[in-house]
Amino acid sequence: MNNDLNFIAGAAAVDDRGKLQFCNDFDMASVRRFYVVSNHETRFVRAWHAHKQESKYVYAASGAALVAA
Numbered sequence: 001m002n003n004d005l006n007f008i009a010g011a012a013a014v015d016d017r018g019k020l021q022f023c024n025d026f027d028m029a030s031v032r033r034f035y036v037v038s039n040h041e042t043r044f045v046r047a048w049h050a051h052k053q054e055s056k057y058v059y060a061a062s063g064a065a066l067v068a069a
Contacts, residue, residue, distance in 0.1 A: 005067065030055065 010023035032054075039046060042063075058067055 026057075031057065036061075 008023055008026050010021060010026075012019050012021045014020075037046065037048070058065055
Protein backbone atom coordinates (compact mmCIF):
# COMPACT_ATOMS: atom_id res chain seq x y z
CA MET A 1 0.00 0.00 0.00
CA ASN A 2 1.31 3.45 -0.91
CA ASN A 3 0.97 5.92 2.00
CA ASP A 4 2.52 8.86 0.12
CA LEU A 5 0.41 11.98 -0.32
CA ASN A 6 0.41 13.41 -3.82
CA PHE A 7 -0.68 17.00 -4.29
CA ILE A 8 -2.08 17.87 -7.70
CA ALA A 9 -1.92 21.56 -8.53
CA GLY A 10 -4.88 23.30 -10.09
CA ALA A 11 -5.18 26.69 -11.71
CA ALA A 12 -7.74 29.38 -12.48
CA ALA A 13 -8.71 31.58 -15.39
CA VAL A 14 -10.27 34.95 -14.50
CA ASP A 15 -11.97 37.44 -16.79
CA ASP A 16 -14.88 39.88 -16.68
CA ARG A 17 -17.37 36.99 -16.52
CA GLY A 18 -15.90 35.47 -13.35
CA LYS A 19 -13.48 32.72 -12.40
CA LEU A 20 -13.08 29.19 -13.74
CA GLN A 21 -11.05 26.82 -11.58
CA PHE A 22 -9.67 23.59 -12.98
CA CYS A 23 -7.33 20.71 -12.27
CA ASN A 24 -6.50 19.27 -15.66
CA ASP A 25 -3.64 17.08 -14.36
CA PHE A 26 -6.03 14.96 -12.27
CA ASP A 27 -6.77 11.68 -14.04
CA MET A 28 -10.22 10.57 -12.88
CA ALA A 29 -10.10 7.16 -14.59
CA SER A 30 -9.64 5.34 -11.26
CA VAL A 31 -12.36 7.28 -9.39
CA ARG A 32 -15.33 5.02 -8.62
CA ARG A 33 -17.26 7.27 -6.23
CA PHE A 34 -17.42 11.03 -5.67
CA TYR A 35 -18.99 12.81 -2.69
CA VAL A 36 -19.72 16.43 -1.84
CA VAL A 37 -20.02 16.88 1.93
CA SER A 38 -21.08 19.98 3.83
CA ASN A 39 -21.75 20.68 7.49
CA HIS A 40 -24.61 22.59 9.09
CA GLU A 41 -22.32 24.24 11.66
CA THR A 42 -18.95 25.91 11.07
CA ARG A 43 -17.25 24.39 14.15
CA PHE A 44 -18.39 20.83 13.43
CA VAL A 45 -15.68 18.22 12.79
CA ARG A 46 -16.56 15.33 10.49
CA ALA A 47 -14.55 12.12 10.33
CA TRP A 48 -14.43 10.16 7.09
CA HIS A 49 -13.11 6.63 6.94
CA ALA A 50 -13.54 3.34 5.17
CA HIS A 51 -12.57 -0.24 5.76
CA LYS A 52 -11.67 -1.16 2.19
CA GLN A 53 -8.17 -0.81 0.84
CA GLU A 54 -8.62 1.87 -1.82
CA SER A 55 -7.35 5.28 -2.83
CA LYS A 56 -8.92 8.43 -1.42
CA TYR A 57 -9.02 11.84 -3.06
CA VAL A 58 -9.74 14.88 -0.87
CA TYR A 59 -10.72 18.35 -2.06
CA ALA A 60 -11.61 21.06 0.44
CA ALA A 61 -13.85 23.55 -1.39
CA SER A 62 -13.79 25.84 1.65
CA GLY A 63 -12.61 25.69 5.22
CA ALA A 64 -9.87 23.26 6.22
CA ALA A 65 -9.13 19.56 6.02
CA LEU A 66 -6.85 17.37 8.10
CA VAL A 67 -5.81 14.22 6.25
CA ALA A 68 -4.30 11.35 8.27
CA ALA A 69 -3.28 7.98 6.96
